[in-house]
Amino acid sequence: MTPGYDLKRVDFIFQTESDWKEILQKSLSRPPAELINELISSELKGRGGAGFPTGLKWKLAADELSPIKYIICNADEGEPGTFKDREILSKVPMKVLTAMAVCGFVIGSLEAYIYLRGEYFFLKPALNKAIQEFQATCHDLNFDFRIKLFMGAGAYICGEETALFESMEGKRGEPRNKPPYPTSFGYLGKPTVINNVETLAHTYTIFKYGAKRFYDLGVQYSRGSKLFSVSGDSPKPGIYELELGMSLLDFVHDFGDGDTKAVQVGGASGFLVPQKRFAETTIGFQGKLTGISLPTGGSMMLFNSSRSMYNVLDNYLEFFREESCGQCTPCRVGCQQLLNGIKAVKRGEKTGQYLDKLLRLTETMQYTAKCGLGQSVANSFSSIVENFREEMIY
Amino acid sequence: MTTKIKIIINDKQIEVAEGSSIVDAAVCAGVIIPTLCFHKDLCVAGNCRVCVVEIAGQKRLSAACATPCEEGMEILTNSLKVRNARKQIIELLLSEHNADCTLCYKNGNCELQKLASDYKIMTQDFIQLAPLRKYQIDHYSPSMIKDDSKCIRCQRCVRTCAEIQGVSALTAAYKGDRMKIATFFEKPMNDVVCTNCGQCINHCPTGALVERNYIEEVWDALANKDKFVIVQTAPAVRVGLGEELGFEPGTRVTGKMVAALKRLGFDAVMDTDFSADLTIMEEGSELLMRLKKVLVDHDPNVKLPLATSCSPAWIKYIEHMYPDYLDHLSTCKSPQQMFGALVKTYYAKHFNLNPENIVSVSIMPCTAKKFEANRPEMHDSGYRDVDYVLTTRELAIMIKQAGIDFLKLDDRSFDQIMGASTGAGVIFGATGGVMEAALRTAYELVTGREVPFENLNIMPVRGMEGVREASILIENPLPDWSFLEGVELKCAVAHGLVNAKSLMDSIVSGESQYHFIEIMACPGGCLGGGGQPIPTNPEIRRKRALAIYAEDQGMPLRKSHQNPEILKIYSEFLTEPLSEVSHHLLHTHYTPRERF
Ligand SMILES: Cc1cc2nc3c(=O)[nH]c(=O)nc-3n(C[C@H](O)[C@H](O)[C@H](O)COP(=O)(O)O)c2cc1C
Ligand code: SF4
Numbered sequence: 001m002t003p004g005y006d007l008k009r010v011d012f013i014f015q016t017e018s019d020w021k022e023i024l025q026k027s028l029s030r031p032p033a034e035l036i037n038e039l040i041s042s043e044l045k046g047r048g049g050a051g052f053p054t055g056l057k058w059k060l061a062a063d064e065l066s067p068i069k070y071i072i073c074n075a076d077e078g079e080p081g082t083f084k085d086r087e088i089l090s091k092v093p094m095k096v097l098t099a100m101a102v103c104g105f106v107i108g109s110l111e112a113y114i115y116l117r118g119e120y121f122f123l124k125p126a127l128n129k130a131i132q133e134f135q136a137t138c139h140d141l142n143f144d145f146r147i148k149l150f151m152g153a154g155a156y157i158c159g160e161e162t163a164l165f166e167s168m169e170g171k172r173g174e175p176r177n178k179p180p181y182p183t184s185f186g187y188l189g190k191p192t193v194i195n196n197v198e199t200l201a202h203t204y205t206i207f208k209y210g211a212k213r214f215y216d217l218g219v220q221y222s223r224g225s226k227l228f229s230v231s232g233d234s235p236k237p238g239i240y241e242l243e244l245g246m247s248l249l250d251f252v253h254d255f256g257d258g259d260t261k262a263v264q265v266g267g268a269s270g271f272l273v274p275q276k277r278f279a280e281t282t283i284g285f286q287g288k289l290t291g292i293s294l295p296t297g298g299s300m301m302l303f304n305s306s307r308s309m310y311n312v313l314d315n316y317l318e319f320f321r322e323e324s325c326g327q328c329t330p331c332r333v334g335c336q337q338l339l340n341g342i343k344a345v346k347r348g349e350k351t352g353q354y355l356d357k358l359l360r361l362t363e364t365m366q367y368t369a370k371c372g373l374g375q376s377v378a379n380s381f382s383s384i385v386e387n388f389r390e391e392m393i394y
Numbered sequence: 395m396t397t398k399i400k401i402i403i404n405d406k407q408i409e410v411a412e413g414s415s416i417v418d419a420a421v422c423a424g425v426i427i428p429t430l431c432f433h434k435d436l437c438v439a440g441n442c443r444v445c446v447v448e449i450a451g452q453k454r455l456s457a458a459c460a461t462p463c464e465e466g467m468e469i470l471t472n473s474l475k476v477r478n479a480r481k482q483i484i485e486l487l488l489s490e491h492n493a494d495c496t497l498c499y500k501n502g503n504c505e506l507q508k509l510a511s512d513y514k515i516m517t518q519d520f521i522q523l524a525p526l527r528k529y530q531i532d533h534y535s536p537s538m539i540k541d542d543s544k545c546i547r548c549q550r551c552v553r554t555c556a557e558i559q560g561v562s563a564l565t566a567a568y569k570g571d572r573m574k575i576a577t578f579f580e581k582p583m584n585d586v587v588c589t590n591c592g593q594c595i596n597h598c599p600t601g602a603l604v605e606r607n608y609i610e611e612v613w614d615a616l617a618n619k620d621k622f623v624i625v626q627t628a629p630a631v632r633v634g635l636g637e638e639l640g641f642e643p644g645t646r647v648t649g650k651m652v653a654a655l656k657r658l659g660f661d662a663v664m665d666t667d668f669s670a671d672l673t674i675m676e677e678g679s680e681l682l683m684r685l686k687k688v689l690v691d692h693d694p695n696v697k698l699p700l701a702t703s704c705s706p707a708w709i710k711y712i713e714h715m716y717p718d719y720l721d722h723l724s725t726c727k728s729p730q731q732m733f734g735a736l737v738k739t740y741y742a743k744h745f746n747l748n749p750e751n752i753v754s755v756s757i758m759p760c761t762a763k764k765f766e767a768n769r770p771e772m773h774d775s776g777y778r779d780v781d782y783v784l785t786t787r788e789l790a791i792m793i794k795q796a797g798i799d800f801l802k803l804d805d806r807s808f809d810q811i812m813g814a815s816t817g818a819g820v821i822f823g824a825t826g827g828v829m830e831a832a833l834r835t836a837y838e839l840v841t842g843r844e845v846p847f848e849n850l851n852i853m854p855v856r857g858m859e860g861v862r863e864a865s866i867l868i869e870n871p872l873p874d875w876s877f878l879e880g881v882e883l884k885c886a887v888a889h890g891l892v893n894a895k896s897l898m899d900s901i902v903s904g905e906s907q908y909h910f911i912e913i914m915a916c917p918g919g920c921l922g923g924g925g926q927p928i929p930t931n932p933e934i935r936r937k938r939a940l941a942i943y944a945e946d947q948g949m950p951l952r953k954s955h956q957n958p959e960i961l962k963i964y965s966e967f968l969t970e971p972l973s974e975v976s977h978h979l980l981h982t983h984y985t986p987r988e989r990f
Contacts, residue, residue: 172565322571323570326569326572327566328441329442329483330443332490332570337523340523354519364482364483366454367446368446368454370457
């Protein structure tokens with residue numbers, strides 16, 4: 001824990017977007033390599049969950065020789081407890097579109113898509129209108145950049161980048177083998193930059209203010225600010241932009257209801273942190289910090305003492321069992337075994353020791369599942385079972 | 395030129411071609427990595443995760459089938475971490491699988507069972523999931539049975555149906571725990587575009603997809619004193635059967651197969667090669683007749699190219715996919731059905747048998763033949779022309795059940811009067827074979843000379859290329875065929891329905907103009923059929939093909955029109971090709987079908 005650390009509210013993302021034309025014009029007049037360096041030195045990492053350095057992603061795609069490349073904004077936002085991308089797209093869509101165009105300019109692409117979560121269809125008319133206006137401006141700037149909306153169909157797994165490509169290609173949304181990675185073989189087999197909505201919005205900030213303003217926020221390995229979707233037992237649920245690197249204790253102090261027993265950080269695929277570890281937990285991307293730091297898509301779900309951790313886990317497992325694409329053994333069968341397993345323990349059909357077998361199973365899932373979904377089931381399972389073992393059994 | 399890279403597998407440094415997968419590389423290092431969803435015929439899926447290996451410096455394990463080697467990679471295929479994970483994955487598969495192995499048709503030839511045995515999975519701690527589901531067995535098809543309780547979701551069938559056959563009757567449906575392999579709206583297999591080719595069966599690692607077997611029915615017939623049980627054996631069976639019974643792939647076991655069938659108690663053992671020769675007589679004549687009608691009479695109702703009709707899965711495919719092109723199909727029945735129609739007429743008459751008491755059985759490399767025998771049209775003898783169709787695999791099962799020591803059998807020969815054949819009939823079993831056989835006869839009929847290829851071997855139509863083309867220039871024809879002078883007869887051959895599709899599309903678009911096309915539904919032709927021994931893969935198919943051509947080369951007669959029993963049947967029964975009797979017994983018609 002960083003002593004005396006204050007929770008810092010930041011206001012970049014939802015700051016006015018009225019200057020988007022200016023930012024677009026300014027960026028398109030800079031050398032692409034300079035824009036990439038700006039991003040790299042900001043140390044912005046992807047806000048979609050995996051935390052891949054954004055500048056490097058753009059650079060890899062820029063270095064590809066293909067005449068056709070794509071840019072995709074991942075707006076599938078399916079992680080339970082996450083609703084920040086929806087807010088960005090409804091409040092500051094021009095920032096996202098501008099960022100996509102700058103990315104196109106940098107990597108050499110004129111074709112972009114927004115993959116919009118099916119449930120967000122109500123955003124479609126407004127977004128289409130924004131896209132039209134945006135494209136007209138691009139046209140005036142002699143940059144014929146096209147953006148199309150693609151509606152998802154409600155499968156969580158389609159937020160995984162390669163499953164998303166498959167789904168856009170009209171196929172079943174099943175994650176692909178990696179490598180090859182999207183920057184070399186993405187949508188339709190072409191080099192593709194796929195970024196989360198929020199990631200793109202942050203690049204707008206960086207292009208506007210320069211890398212330093214962004215870099216100065218946060219801590220080592222976790223620079224800048226991030227939107228958090230706060231939900232659960234909190235007197236003020238909602239969306240907050242906070243500086244990275246905060247301690248969970250400070251967070252709970254600010255957002256908890258005074259009786260916070262645990263916080264699920266990063267949604268169903270994230271970790272549950274029990275009260276006794278709030279102080280040593282830092283919110284940010286993985287790296288060597290004092291204490292534990294957590295990768296995060298930005299969901300913070302608070303639980304007070306009235307909540308049964310068994311129910312929480314049961315709920316997450318139910319979600320994974322259903323939302324797994326079902327193609328790979330460890331995830332498809334593993335999720336069923338975990339869910340049936342904790343139920344059997346709860347009912348007394350299996351002893352408490354069976355939980356240890358299930359913990360070993362989650363380890364196998366983490367090592368062997370084909371995509372991030374199956375790999376991350378271990379996070380919530382092991383953090384909940386290890387910290388609330390009694391609640392699982394009795 | 396491929397660049398070589400150095401990698402280390404379990405302490406052994408080896409050089410492999412850049413981009414080769416870890417599974418392939420391991421073979422070079424003398425290491426076999428277990429796989430399930432991987433199949434040499436198919437694209438890599440990487441979904442079963444059984445082949446996971448540890449790569450130095452990486453926390454997660456990688457699927458060896460889907461991971462390309464990189465310079466300097468250090469790979470462990472048998473570390474504790476790998477073994478634990480692999481064993482747990484096998485346990486998971488077993489927990490989801492209806493593992494009633496002793497009651498399973500695939501008992502003894504199941505890849506999951508073998509893994510469970512290799513890794514000695516002796517306990518099942520996980521909760522058994524299969525009983526929690528209400529699985530329904532689809533046994534409505536005359537060709538195959540689909541049992542989802544045995545399915546491990548490796549999607550080999552899905553990839554087979556899409557990549558080899560371009561049919562996609564089977565697809566992955568639903569997600570999560572409900573994910574399953576399903577047909578359109580989960581209709582039974584016999585109500586959808588499924589062609590019954592059985593390639594999915596041949597590629598299924600477990601007992602989820604198997605042939606509908608008629609072994610007990612045939613045993614009953616054999617035991618029935620009042621029945622005269624006749625069996626015919628397709629050309630490709632003799633080059634596959636040995637694999638089930640202790641021989642290396644590519645071993646010809648014709649004589650032993652005949653001996654075994656006699657031991658099983660069949661009253662007459664005959665050869666589908668005979669009716670393959672007959673098919674050539676009929677289809678060759680049909681081709682020449684069509685050429686005349688098109689080139690001389692300019693008859694707009696006669697269609698070229700003429701397409702072969704021996705492969706019942708191809709027939710069903712074209713009925714579904716190109717129903718407007720059924721006029722292109724030869725009206726000839728397949729050799730199996732020609733044989734069946736003659737057994738209960740010509741043969742019965744010759745030996746003074748009551749056709750009612752004849753049971754006509756065929757041994758086929760094919761599951762679609764089961765469907766074909768079941769078609770309503772196939773009763774031209776006044777009875778069901780072929781009563782039971784057994785696959786090569788089912789015959790092997792019967793031989794084992796009868797306790798016949800196959801390796802020690804002495805060779806026997808086929809019975810008369812439908813047992814003689816030529817090399818032309820044999821090569822029906824390989825892709826390009828019907829074309830080659832037809833050309834050998836048709837060219838000679840037209841010109842009075844042998845086809846202008848060394849040793850009658852028409853090499854351009856042989857091989858494993860998906861679509862192959864050949865042309866023969868006709869010069870100095872006999873007076874009857876003078877209209878063919880200078881005509882370049884253009885032919886094409888395709889095997890695997892995905893290749894048939896590309897050939898058909900080029901014909902539909904007008905891009906290609908052929909006179910004659912041969913299409914076989916299965917890769918490699920019948921020798922790679924859905925009823926052939928499992929495994930079948932590119933290497934095994936190549937070996938079986940070599941055996942087929944060796945069989946042809948070794949025959950004293952290699953042209954269908956030289957077959958003495960063919961000459962006899964025309965003089966005694968059919969009169970001439972395309973005669974009225976032929977039309978009644980040997981030709982058929984087709985039915986347009988829906989496309990789902
Ligand atoms: C199961 C699963 C679901 C995901 N869903 C989303 C999502 O809804 N939105 C998103 O931006 N990224 C999602 N991701 C992460 C994407 O695969 C990808 O890493 C991300 O879009 C990259 O963008 P970024 O670098 O800007 O974070 C998901 C990953 C997994 C494994
Ligand atoms: S881990 Fe789960 S979601 Fe990912 S590929 Fe495997 S089954 Fe599909």
